[in-house]
Amino acid sequence: MNNEPIGIFDSGVGGLTVLKELRRILPYEDIIYLGDTARVPYGIRSPETVTRYSFECTEFLLSKKIKLLVVACNTVSAISLKEIQKKVSIPVVGVIEPGARAAVDSTKNGKIGIIGTEATIKSSAYFKAIKAISEDLEVFGLACPLFVPLVEEGWTNGIIVRLIVEEYLKSMLEIAVDTLVLGCTHYPLLKGVIQDVMKDVSLVDSAIETAKVVRKVLEEQGVNSNEQGVRGQGRLKFYVTDSTDKFVSIGERFLQSKIEDIEKINLGR
Amino acid sequence: MNNEPIGIFDSGVGGLTVLKELRRILPYEDIIYLGDTARVPYGIRSPETVTRYSFECTEFLLSKKIKLLVVACNTVSAISLKEIQKKVSIPVVGVIEPGARAAVDSTKNGKIGIIGTEATIKSSAYFKAIKAISEDLEVFGLACPLFVPLVEEGWTNGIIVRLIVEEYLKSMLEIAVDTLVLGCTHYPLLKGVIQDVMKDVSLVDSAIETAKVVRKVLEEQGVNSNEQGVRGQGRLKFYVTDSTDKFVSIGERFLQSKIEDIEKINLGR
Structure with missing residues (x-):
């Protein structure tokens, strides 16, 4: 049992569909979402650049002491997933x-x-x-x-x-x-x-299938939250690399709920 | 009179509509087009980043000894035109x-x-x-x-x-x-x-209005090509910062003619 948060990142708002499903089937988990909105879209960048960006996202989330990492970006999952898995010791799930x-x-x-x-x-x-x-x-x-x-x-x-x-x-x-x-x-x-x-x-x-795999991995490894129902719903925290306004207005449509605890950070140079 | 090329840059293919009009009203001029396709779109980046990218595009084209620079990108024209004009000694026209x-x-x-x-x-x-x-x-x-x-x-x-x-x-x-x-x-x-x-x-x-201004500036400064009709149509040379394939297939629709002499280059790191 482990109350550390799940970390999830995407190049932008898209990964919020994965977050929404995670939230639905794992309501008691704390989740940290990172959208690298200053460098979206990843899909048009070279594989080397995509890998560099995704390492930077991974390192940021690891610094928040996450117990599992979800790569909620098809481009990164296609290009860099294996390299991220090699680099870190926690479970990493792609889409x-x-x-x-x-x-x-x-x-x-x-x-x-x-x-x-x-x-x-x-x-x-x-x-x-x-x-x-x-x-x-x-x-x-x-x-x-x-x-x-x-x-x-x-x-x-x-x-x-x-x-x-x-x-x-x-x-x-x-x-x-x-x-x-x-x-x-x-x-x-x-x-x-x-x-x-x-x-x-x-x-x-x-998004639904990825959330199911996350639940299965948490159960297998015995690291799901031990406070189910005790402290209520898990906390959601959002980080973005560009202005929060646009992320919130588009993101709330994706999530179909409010985005409140959000902060702008810098990644890379 | 001056046979040096006109330089024109954009973050991607969009500036080709300006190139098309330049070509139509100034058919004897050599023109060099730079599309910074690896870093498109500029519109979502911070003003500092847009200015840095546009300086890099400007420096590349200056190294090709251009006589006039066209900034065929609305974002750069809005944010960085004055700074580019301060930095260089040739005429710079925005859109x-x-x-x-x-x-x-x-x-x-x-x-x-x-x-x-x-x-x-x-x-x-x-x-x-x-x-x-x-x-x-x-x-x-x-x-x-x-x-x-x-x-x-x-x-x-x-x-x-x-x-x-x-x-x-x-x-x-x-x-x-x-x-x-x-x-x-x-x-x-x-x-x-x-x-x-x-x-x-x-x-x-x-695009049409910008091309007219370019013709006017060349005439005023007396730097239009002196070989009108003598050596035939001016040469077109294209540089892009990402793969040439997609640029050519989309670009030919913009230009309504073939894109032949094209080369991939690196800008920035």
Whole structure:
């Protein structure tokens, strides 16, 4: 038993979908969230730069004495997860492996679609993770570059969103995947519209799957909070590397609750 | 008379709309374009960082012995133009002042709309530039965050684009501006749809206005190319700080011609 906080970082607000799920299934844990908003987006940077940035995020959270680290960023999970795991002694959970495993469990016709940012799709990280579990499955990747700006603008339903989702996903309908992985932490906010368009397809929400893995690891290692219900809900603390205003206004839509205890810090130079 | 090249830089591909207009009205000039694609977008960085990056771009182009520098980036023009002008001895032309002046010349009812990225609108750079020319005009700024990703995705017409443009610009129609400044170098690619939606409104294209100012400065200083027609069209040379592939595929849509002579360089560390 261990009351130290869980640490979680992302390049921006996207990882808040993971935080939301963690909070839902592990309400008594203290959680520290770091959004490296001054250097977002990571997806367009070189692998060396992404690794350097993610080490800086990791070191900051380690200085807060966390017991487990969640890498809630698809780009970092795809590029730097193994290097972070080598570097630290606490458990580190990424977002790709949990989503890949849930997709393998879900598919019946053996055709899995992956949607994500250009960087995530180009990295083939989900493709490799799924193939590593089962060689026989067919995996189809598709970048949907407009989904992130749509979500950040707060447009998550209505006719415009519906048309954009239809435009992107028509190829997935043609291929007839029976499982679609939301391979970007922003995409759960579009889940309603995506499910409407992909009627009989199972959607895999990486945020939900990642939270489940975190719960399992805490239980296995016996490091979950020992004060369940005694001291009430766990505390949430937020750090960002750029102005807090924009993070709060967009972030509260992601989290569907208030962001109160937030602080701006500097990372790198 | 002077056959040295014109230098032009932007954080990414957007400045190519300015290059296209320069090329159209000054076909015999050699032009060097620098896109700092490894560090795009500048609009979300602090003013100190934007200034540092823009000095690095300026120094690189000066090392190529340019005779005039075009800052084809709204963010840099808003934040760092004066500091760049202080630092160098050649003429430096930004994109904001030319657009502001054209808007003042165009308006009849005294109501001018400015559309741009969040960073440009927040900087109030167009507002200040217009007010400096005429105190009496009313200026209305509006950020349209989805326009840049739309253009980069290559979606510049069709029903989806039309609906998005209508959604953003309905406030401008209500205010009844008679002049609308396209205050972002990406927006000229949406000009057709924007004009359809804003029927009787004059659109000011900063790219066109900036190119006109460049021609005027070259003429005034007597440094335009002396080989008009003798050696044929001027040469175009491109430098980028990240992979050339994506720049070429998106850039050719901006330029509506081939991008051939392109090289990747490193700026900063």
